[in-house]
Amino acid sequence: MMRHLILALAVSCIFCVAGARASAADAxxxxxxxxxxxxxxxxxxxxxxxxxxxxxxxxxxxxxxxxxxxxxxxxxxxxxxxxxxxxxxxxxxxxxxxxxxxxxxxxSVGAIMVPDDSIAKTLADLRGSRVGVAGGPLDKNWLMFRALAQDRYGFDLAEETQPAFAAPPFLAEKLRDGELAAASNFWHYNARLETEGYRELVSGQDAAKAFGATGPIxxxxxxxxxxxxxxxxxxxxxxxxxxxxxxxxxxxxxxxxxxxxxxxxxxxxxxxxxxxxxxxxxxxxxxxxxxxxxxxxxxxxxxxxxxxxxxxxxxxxxxxxxxxxxxxxx
Known part of the structure; x- marks a missing residue:
């Protein structure tokens, strides 16, 4: 009797495993x-x-x-x-x-990064500076920063800075080399910069809140x-x-x-x-x-x-x- 029960359980398990494999294969x-x-x-x-x-x-x-x-x-x-x-x-x-x-x-969004010892405290302080921009002229973070500068300080970053559009790693290197005063870059590049003596001047979430967002988007x-x-x-x-x-x-x-x-x-x-x-x-x-x-x-x-x-x-x-x-x- 016990042998029959063990055999039945074994057969049952085999069919369970086969069924699971078939189910996985058919997923x-x-x-x-x-x-x-x-x-x-x-x-x-x-x-x-x-x-x-x-x-x-x-x-x-x-x-x-x-x-x-x-x-x-x-x-x-x-x-x-x-x-x-x-x-x-x-x-x-x-x-x-x-x-x-x-x-x-x-x-997680992009941000404008500056060196810790930068004199820049707000977007207004970037007038006349060379600013790196990842993602191109229509990058949504860059557009949000432009809109924020217009609303708060009455100027357009695209017109009163010197935007330099390039790939994210290149911009990070140029910021490190001192060839850029600031750089609008993607979050994971900025996360690296934060460990190297750089800080956020303004983030995309900051801009979103200024435009009426009630929380992170x-x-x-x-x-x-x-x-x-x-x-x-x-x-x-x-x-x-x-x-x-x-x-x-x-x-x-x-x-x-x-x-x-x-x-x-x-x-x-x-x-x-x-x-x-x-x-x-x-x-x-x-x-x-x-x-x-x-x-x-x-x-x-x-x-x-x-x-x-x-x-x-x-x-x-x-x-x-x-x-x-x-x-x-x-």
């Missing part, structure tokens, strides 16, 4: 476009390493992209299912009839086609759940970061710790409807200064820019 694939050295890889790697994708019923497949433009082309061509971009891109696409939508990923998010998401709703909801679970782990576990450290290119302990601190500060925690309301305020201000080159025909944030399915669940 829907979600292809996420990532840059080779982008910070999004930290979350994607955490999802895969901990099996959060399988737990939530899908299989995550990272697709390495050559650059941000490749991601935008890929998402519209159906070569990837999800990319990381901003709500400016999504709103403009929706206005042009392409139904992309957005889920907040990070509130997500500079970037996961972007995907709304029609694709409707056809693959369980997989997309599973991806969002896995993302939240990875953020929760990275927000609390030092061991999770120790595992990621070799891929973070952190030159020393101070930089590593500051990257972790800044990443954690950027984990979104507000209801999406609140973020959307604040984003609409910022969008209007950016549209006013960036014009058609920035937003196309979408002078206000296009309806549906933030994924409505998640708002319905709040």
């Amino acid at each position: 829907e694939i979600v292809r996420v476009g990532v840059l080779k050295f982008g910070t999004v890889n930290w979350e994607i790697d955490t999802i895969v390493e901990n099996g959060f994708d399988k737990k939530h019923g899908f299989s995550l497949e990272p697709v390495v992209l050559a650059g941000s433009d490749a991601g935008r082309i890929g998402i519209n061509a159906g070569e990837v299912d999800v990319i990381v971009s901003d709500w400016l891109f999504v709103s403009r696409q929706r206005a042009e009839g392409i139904p992309l939508t957005f889920v907040p990923y990070s509130t 997500s500079a970037i998010g996961y972007v995907f086609n709304e029609e694709w998401a409707a056809e693959h709703k369980d997989a997309m909801l599973g991806f969002v759940a896995a993302s939240h679970e990875a953020k929760e782990l990275l927000g609390t576990s030092d061991a999770a970061w120790d595992r990621l450290r070799p891929s973070m290119n952190a030159e020393d302990d101070a930089i590593f710790r500051n990257l972790v601190r800044r990443y954690r500060e950027g984990i979104p925690s507000r209801p999406m409807a609140e973020e959307e309301a604040d984003t609409e305020k910022i969008y209007r201000r950016l549209a006013a200064i960036g014009g058609e080159k920035l937003v196309g025909s979408a002078q206000t944030l296009s309806p549906g820019t933030f994924w409505s399915v998640l708002k319905e669940g709040e």
Whole structure:
């Protein structure tokens, strides 16, 4: 009798394992476009390493992209299912009839950095200076800083400074070399500079609050086609759940970061710790409807200064820019 029971249990376990393997094999694939050295890889790697994708019923497949433009082309061509971009891109696409939508990923934003001993205390002190700008003339942080300077001090940074547009690492080096008085750069480059004797003059979140935001807004998010998401709703909801679970782990576990450290290119302990601190500060925690309301305020201000080159025909944030399915669940 006992032998029969053991045999029955063994057979049952075999079928359970086979069923689990079949389920894993049949799990829907979600292809996420990532840059080779982008910070999004930290979350994607955490999802895969901990099996959060399988737990939530899908299989995550990272697709390495050559650059941000490749991601935008890929998402519209159906070569990837999800990319990381901003709500400016999504709103403009929706206005042009392409139904992309957005889920907040990070509130970490760029800032204008200056040396600790700089005499600059406000944007007004940058008049006549050479200022580096990452992301080009239509970078949203740069536009926000321009708008803030106009509102508070009555001048345009683009006209009364000497903007130098270049790649983020190049600008960081030129700031270190003293060839720039200040640099508007992305958050992870600034996190490194903070450990080397540089400070924030003003951040994108500072500017957002000046324009009426009631809390942190997500500079970037996961972007995907709304029609694709409707056809693959369980997989997309599973991806969002896995993302939240990875953020929760990275927000609390030092061991999770120790595992990621070799891929973070952190030159020393101070930089590593500051990257972790800044990443954690950027984990979104507000209801999406609140973020959307604040984003609409910022969008209007950016549209006013960036014009058609920035937003196309979408002078206000296009309806549906933030994924409505998640708002319905709040």
